[in-house]
Amino acid sequence: MxxxxxxxxxxxxxxxxxxxxxxxxxxxxxxxxxxxxxxxxxxxxxxxxxxxxxxxxxxxxxxxxxxxxxxxxxxxxxxxxxxxxxxxxxxxxxxxxxxxxxxxxxxxxxxxxxxxxxxxxxxxxxxxxxxxxxxxxxxxxxxxxxxxxxxxxxxxxxxxxxxxxxxxxxxxxxxxxxxxxxxxxxxxxxxxxxxxxxxxxxxxxxxxxxxxxxxxxxxxxxxxxxxxxxxxxxxxxxxxxxxxxxxxxxxxxxxxxxSLADESRRVAHLRDRALAGLLAALPGAVLRGVPPGTGRLPGNLHVTVAGADGESLLFLLDAAGVSVSTGSACLAGVTRVSPVLLAMGVPIEAAGGALRITFGHSSTEADVDALLAALPALAPALAHRPFAH
Missing domain, CATH: 3.40.640.10 (Type I PLP-dependent aspartate aminotransferase-like (Major domain))
Structure with missing residues (x-):
């Protein structure tokens, strides 16, 4: 395709x-x-x-x-x-x-x-x-x-x-x-x-x-x-x-x-812009992992959205032209709650609404703009449906 x-x-x-x-x-x-x-x-x-x-x-x-x-x-x-x-x-x-x-x-x-x-x-x-x-x-x-x-x-x-x-x-x-x-x-x-x-x-x-x-x-x-x-x-x-x-x-x-030092700062800036937009646009979104800073990978943004299904969020963003994931790609095709979130003590109902957005060397400000513009497309997945498990 x-x-x-x-x-x-x-x-x-x-x-x-x-x-x-x-x-x-x-x-x-x-x-x-x-x-x-x-x-x-x-x-x-x-x-x-x-x-x-x-x-x-x-x-x-x-x-x-x-x-x-x-x-x-x-x-x-x-x-x-x-x-x-x-x-x-x-x-x-x-x-x-x-x-x-x-x-x-x-x-x-x-x-x-x-x-x-x-x-x-x-x-x-x-x-x-x-x-x-x-x-x-x-x-x-x-x-x-x-x-x-x-x-x-x-x-x-x-x-x-x-x-x-x-x-x-x-x-x-x-x-x-x-x-x-x-x-x-x-x-x-x-x-x-x-x-x-x-x-x-x-x-x-x-x-x-x-x-x-x-x-x-x-x-x-x-x-x-x-x-x-x-x-x-x-x-x-x-x-x-x-x-x-x-x-x-x-x-x-x-x-x-x-280029690690300069690139880390650049990518972290993109991540932080995206995080601010996500938290403002998605009711019930919670950042998972260490807060932005030296204890977190600069390109990593991982949230759970209360009441939403992560795969639904992923598919809606994909339809809007933005590729993200719900977690490890090595679990592709397997519908289950992330073992990482469960190990962290995240309740299963919250863990089902996971969304992982990660930035890299080719990411740009325009990519963040496109992500933020696509967030309204997620409205159908934010109906606070209970997560089926």
Missing amino acids: AVTLDSVYLDHAAGSTLRPAAAATLVEALAAVGNPSSVHRHGQAARAMLEEARERLAVAAGCDSVEVLFTSGGTEAVNLAVTGAWRAGDGDALLLPGGEHAATVESAEALERDGARIVHLPVDSDARLESAVLADALAAEPDAALVTVLAANNEVGSINDIAALASVARAASVPIHVDAIAAFGAVPTRFDVSGADLMSISSVKIGGPAGVGALLAGRGARVAPLLHGGGQERGLRSGTPSAPLALAFAVAAEEAVG
């Missing part, structure tokens, strides 16, 4: 628009031929491209190039971290906060069939994990194999204090995986200062191409591979990596990190 030129895209948390520099890099790189594992000149040219991508991404992410393991995307990176680290660990407990991404939650649930004990950690009303909660849980779990936590919640935008959480895990000698897919490129996120043993990042969230991500794995991290074959990526992720995708990912990361 063709998308009209006047349509407005405000779902950057699901996947951002491709940056022109990344697109140009990808087009040029796709003309190359050769497997990076081959020893002939074409293969070695492909290997050089892949290693250039690894080195450039490492600089942007704050790690050594050897610590960058390319994957097919964020979901694979999370699966490799959670499943691989638990299988390589000495304990059987996996500490899992509420409100984690589906890739983490479902990886943990699959591990239960292998004998994992999932220790569920409560989060606060803004979806953040407090370091004292983690410390108490680790003190009660001598057989912990892994802690996994979001750097920033992909639905409500709240940012965790990763340095503090990593310090607690390190004091207990338990490895910690940080899902930084929503945070990387949006707020300062460096592997070398995070204290994490493992960190997942994704290309499509920062304006790079879909189909590529990375697991940042410290030299001492213990991870069992999920894929077996040629032993690529330090023997932890077999399969031929796409050098063109990896290079375009690195270019997008350089651009996102290089």
Whole structure:
């Protein structure tokens, strides 16, 4: 289906628009031929491209190039971290906060069939994990194999204090995986200062191409591979990596990190304009997550609207030419209340009226104008119908 030129895209948390520099890099790189594992000149040219991508991404992410393991995307990176680290660990407990991404939650649930004990950690009303909660849980779990936590919640935008959480895990000698897919490129996120043993990042969230991500794995991290074959990526992720995708990912990361301070301020301004308009136009709208400021992703706006159904709001905005979401795109096609909101203690009746609007590098003032102009179209969904569950 063709998308009209006047349509407005405000779902950057699901996947951002491709940056022109990344697109140009990808087009040029796709003309190359050769497997990076081959020893002939074409293969070695492909290997050089892949290693250039690894080195450039490492600089942007704050790690050594050897610590960058390319994957097919964020979901694979999370699966490799959670499943691989638990299988390589000495304990059987996996500490899992509420409100984690589906890739983490479902990886943990699959591990239960292998004998994992999932220790569920409560989060606060803004979806953040407090370091004292983690410390108490680790003190009660001598057989912990892994802690996994979001750097920033992909639905409500709240940012965790990763340095503090990593310090607690390190004091207990338990490895910690940080899902930084929503945070990387949006707020300062460096592997070398995070204290994490493992960190997942994704290309499509920062304006790079879909189909590529990375697991940042410290030299001492213990991870069992999920894929077996040629032993690529330090023997932890077999399969031929796409050098063109990896290079375009690195270019997008350089651009996102290089302009982060100015871009964060610009995007936060757009978010705040939209928030003011939403709260004024939608009766019963409540901002979820940390208030705008340093504790929240700059491009994230998440509200619940009392008495409304989130999907109805989404479809009405879509018909008006504005694309938004109700939550994680990884739950697309599944009609259910957000587990994130429920973990935060939001009543199910309120959680049903969720609306997530996210801004990115290509968002403009005109996009906010279009959103605000479309808000009157939501009137049919604001009849205060009880949420059906």
